[in-house]
Structure formats: C-alpha cells, structure tokens
Amino acid sequence: MTKQRSLIRDCPQHIGQEARLSGWVQTVRAHGKIAFFDLRDRSGILQIGAFTPELAKQVADLHPQDVVSVTGIVKKRGENYINPDAVFGDMELEATRIIVLHRALEMPFDMGGKELHVELPTLLDYRSLTLKHHKISSIFIIQAALADQFRKLARELDCLEIFVPTIAAGATEGGSEVFPIEYFEHRAFLTQSPQLYKQMLVGVFERVFTIAKAYRAEPSVTTRHLTEATQMDIEIGFIEKFEELLDALEFVGTGMIKNVSEQHGDILKQFEVAMPLVPTTVPRLTFRKAQEIVSQRTGRDLSKELDLNPEDEKEICEWAKEKHKSDFVTITHFPTKKRAFYTLPDPENPEYSLSYDLLFRGLEILSGSQRIHDYEQLVSAMKAKNVSPDNFAMYLMAFQYGMPPEGGFSFGLERLTMKLLELANVREASLFPRDMERVDMRLSLHNEEPTKTSGQKNQ
Numbered sequence: 133m134t135k136q137r138s139l140i141r142d143c144p145q146h147i148g149q150e151a152r153l154s155g156w157v158q159t160v161r162a163h164g165k166i167a168f169f170d171l172r173d174r175s176g177i178l179q180i181g182a183f184t185p186e187l188a189k190q191v192a193d194l195h196p197q198d199v200v201s202v203t204g205i206v207k208k209r210g211e212n213y214i215n216p217d218a219v220f221g222d223m224e225l226e227a228t229r230i231i232v233l234h235r236a237l238e239m240p241f242d243m244g245g246k247e248l249h250v251e252l253p254t255l256l257d258y259r260s261l262t263l264k265h266h267k268i269s270s271i272f273i274i275q276a277a278l279a280d281q282f283r284k285l286a287r288e289l290d291c292l293e294i295f296v297p298t299i300a301a302g303a304t305e306g307g308s309e310v311f312p313i314e315y316f317e318h319r320a321f322l323t324q325s326p327q328l329y330k331q332m333l334v335g336v337f338e339r340v341f342t343i344a345k346a347y348r349a350e351p352s353v354t355t356r357h358l359t360e361a362t363q364m365d366i367e368i369g370f371i372e373k374f375e376e377l378l379d380a381l382e383f384v385g386t387g388m389i390k391n392v393s394e395q396h397g398d399i400l401k402q403f404e405v406a407m408p409l410v411p412t413t414v415p416r417l418t419f420r421k422a423q424e425i426v427s428q429r430t431g432r433d434l435s436k437e438l439d440l441n442p443e444d445e446k447e448i449c450e451w452a453k454e455k456h457k458s459d460f461v462t463i464t465h466f467p468t469k470k471r472a473f474y475t476l477p478d479p480e481n482p483e484y485s486l487s488y489d490l491l492f493r494g495l496e497i498l499s500g501s502q503r504i505h506d507y508e509q510l511v512s513a514m515k516a517k518n519v520s521p522d523n524f525a526m527y528l529m530a531f532q533y534g535m536p537p538e539g540g541f542s543f544g545l546e547r548l549t550m551k552l553l554e555l556a557n558v559r560e561a562s563l564f565p566r567d568m569e570r571v572d573m574r575l576s577l578h579n580e581e582p583t584k585t586s587g588q589k590n591q
C-alpha cells in the first residue's frame with residue numbers, strides 16, 4: 133500500500149523515518165551522480181536529495197513546477213550543510229522513489245530566486261504562474277489574514293455578517309463611474325459598493341458587516357485604483373455621537389494592522405517593511421485643519437480645494453508620524469458637496485459633513501460617514517445631487533419604516549494589503565486585478581471586436 137502523504141511542516145516529527153511528500157519542484161541542482169531539488173507544498177519548502185545514479189538522472193530531468201510525489205527517509209543535515217535562511221533548512225528527504233504527476237512547460241522567466249524579477253505587465257500576464265512564487269503568494273496570505281481579522285473585529289462589535297447583491301438598480305457612489313449591464317430587456321448596474329444594502333439591513337439587524345466586491349468604471353489608470361475592488365464594510369445603528377463611529381473604525385483599522393503584523397512578522401521581514409506604528413490613540417483632524425497643516429508644511433494654498441489629493445494625504449501622514457508616532461490619521465468633516473448623497477451634513481455647519489477617511493502610510497484606506505436617516509432629508513439630498521429617487525425605491529422604503537440614526541465605513545482590502553507590505557501598485561495586491569486595460573489578459577491583445585464594457589466606453 134502506498135504510504136500516506138505527509139506535509140513538509142510535519143517532517144521534524146519524522147526524522148529517521150520514511151515519509152511521502154507531494155508538491156511542486158522549485159529549483160533543480162544536478163551534479164552528475166547526485167542531485168537535489170527543492171520541493172514546495174502548501175506548508176513549506178524542503179530539499180530532496182537523490183544519491184543513486186538512477187534517481188539523480190530522474191531529478192536532472194525535472195523542471196521547475198513539475199508536480200511530483202517523493203518517498204524517502206527524512207534526515208537531519210550535517211552541520212556544514214544547514215541552510216540557516218530556510219525554515220526547514222536543517223533537514224532533507226533522501227529520496228528512494230520519485231513519481232512525476234504532472235510535467236510543466238519550460239519557465240518563460242526565472243522563478244527560482246528569492247525575488248521575482250519581472251515588470252508589472254509580465255507579472256500580471258502570467259498571473260496563474262507568477263502567483264506560485266513564494267514572495268508573491270505571501271501577499272495573499274497577508275490579505276487573507278486581514279480579511280480574517282476584519283471579520284473577527286466586526287463580530288467583536290456585535291455586527292452580523294451579511295451577503296449582498298452586486299447587481300443593482302442604480303449607482304451608489306456617484307453617477308459616472310458605473311458599469312451598466314444588459315439585464316435581459318432591462319438596464320442594471322454593477323454595484324459601486326455594498327452601501328445601499330448594508331444601510332437597509334441596519335433597519336433589520338442594527339449592526340452588520342460584509343466583505344463584498346465593488347465595481348468602479350475608473351476612467352484613469354493610477355497606482356491605487358482597480359475597477360473591481362474588495363470592500364470590507366461595517367454599518368451600525370443607534371448612533372448617539374459621531375465619535376462612536378470614529379472609535380469603531382479606529383478599533384477595527386488599527387486592530388487589523390496590529391494583529392496581522394504580529395502574526396506574520398516573517399512576511400513583513402521578507403518584504404523589508406517596518407512594523408507599522410500603531411498608536412493607542414489615532415490622531416484626528418478636521419479636513420480644514422489637515423489642509424492648514426499641509427499648507428504650513430509645503431507653502432501650498434489649499435483654501436479653495438474641496439478634497440485632499442494624494443500628495444496632501446502623504447504629507448498629513450508624514451505629520452502624524454513625526455508628531456504622534458502614528459502610521460494612521462483620521463480626517464473628519466469633508467465638504468458636504470464632495471461626499472455621496474447619503475452623507476449627513478454637520479447640523480452645526482452643513483457646508484461640512486459628518487464624514488471621515490482613515491489614512492494609513494500616506495493613502496486613504498477607508499471612508500465613511502454618519503448617514504441621513506430622515507426620509508424627507510434623504511430624498512432632498514438625492515435631488516440636490518441629481519440622483520433620481522425613482523431608481524432607489526427599495527432603499528428609500530427602508531427609510532419610511534423605522535430607520536435608527538446610523539453610520540458606517542468601508543475599508544479597501546487591496547489598499548490595506550498594498551500599504552502594509554509597501555507595494556508600489558495596488559494591482560500587486562489583487563489576485564486577478566481588473567483595470568481599464570485588463571480583464572485577466574490585456575484587452576488590447578485579445579478583443580479584436582470592441583466589447584461593451586464601460587471601461588472601453590470611457591477611453
């Protein structure tokens with residue numbers, strides 16, 4: 133009977149015993165009568181040694197990414213042969229039998245090194261291959277841990293997980309950046325965020341959270357925008373003070389970053405990024421105060437600007453780092469004009485709103501607000517922003533039948549991942565990024581006929 137498969141991480145318990153491992157060939161080192169290769173499975177990487185001429189020949193014929201099953205004896209390596217850089221560098225499997233389960237094509241580029249030296253277009257053109265590189269796959273271990281922590285912290289706030297549609301009747305975040313779809317004989321849209329559904333469900337469950345896809349027909353190509361992003365949203369009912377929302381978002385934002393950095397310090401080290409500066413109290417600034425600070429530091433006049441641009445966000449984060457030893461800063465009270473229709477204007481000064489962004493290491497990673505929960509006020513706010521209430525009948529119904537004062541926020545999962553690992557481009561933090569020019573493969577290479585996506589319409 134064939135021996136049961138073991139995982140590489142269990143090898144320390146099998147020293148001196150026979151084990152059968154299965155995985156992918158990483159790098160092959162053939163030296164005539166003896167040969168070695170590194171084997172990768174989901175739990176780690178281990179060196180395999182072939183010390184007979186037959187086995188050595190078989191190993192010499194292996195290629196990176198071939199899938200193999202290897203039986204052998206797990207051995208401690210001699211003092212001089214220990215690899216201190218590898219987790220299982222003090223042991224190896226001395227092979228007795230190698231079975232090839234799948235042969236891979238020859239690599240189009242070298243995948244063997246610690247770093248994967250390819251440009252971004254190549255990284256994405258060969259995504260199902262490049263994701264196998266140890267450093268690239270680590271990005272998504274961090275991402276999974278962030279989502280995990282988000283769920284855990286949202287539950288600590290007593291929120292219920294909900295699953296919401298991504299086909300909607302209208303735009304949520306503003307008119308133009310929306311993908312229309314043909315829906316039988318009708319027109320529908322891909323949701324720009326889970327916003328409307330999470331708000332409706334506050335009328336049912338009080339406190340909800342969701343991890344959902346959001347679609348934005350972003351007509352520009354930047355390092356921080358995807359056309360399909362993952363949003364991690366929370367919405368909370370019975371808000372009595374605006375500050376409760378700030379406390380909640382900072383609790384989740386700092387908690388996620390702190391816990392994931394502690395759990396995965398090894399990956400942060402691999403990416404040569406510093407441990408994040410997570411303060412016990414996140415500095416808070418109003419939008420206007422933040423502008424003043426940027427003006428003082430840069431000499432730029434921002435008094436006529438209604439939003440923070442990417443340079444301003446970077447500058448404010450530098451300030452927070454210098455003055456508060458914090459990689460986080462919360463900005464509140466953005467101009468009402470610049471926020472979505474559901475945002476509650478500050479009753480004390482309606483030109484500004486009870487809204488906020490959370491910045492982390494120079495980038496907006498979250499945005500949200502207290503909401504308008506009064507039906508009449510909501511309909512007027514829609515009309516003032518040229519949003520037709522007719523497209524939001526079901527949403528508005530929720531505000532006619534018992535909606536408590538409420539508010540919420542949304543984290544961008546790819547942006548969080550990008551900033552925690554200091555990646556240069558948000559596309560690196562998406563398994564299969566979509567942008568104006570790419571849906572898996574580059575559109576220019578594959579679509580002879582123009583397709584009906586809005587990304588193309590916007591070009």
Ligand code: AMO
Pocket residue numbers: 305324325326327348350356357358359360361363365496497498499500501540541542543544545546547558
């Ligand atoms: P907003 O549009 O600011 O707010 O989005 C919330 C967060 O989602 C991320 N994000 C993106 N990430 C990558 N590419 C994009 N195109 C993209 N767009 C957004 C950002 C951003 O901070 N409904 C509101 C939230 C709320 O009020 O609760 C909303 O969607 O990290």
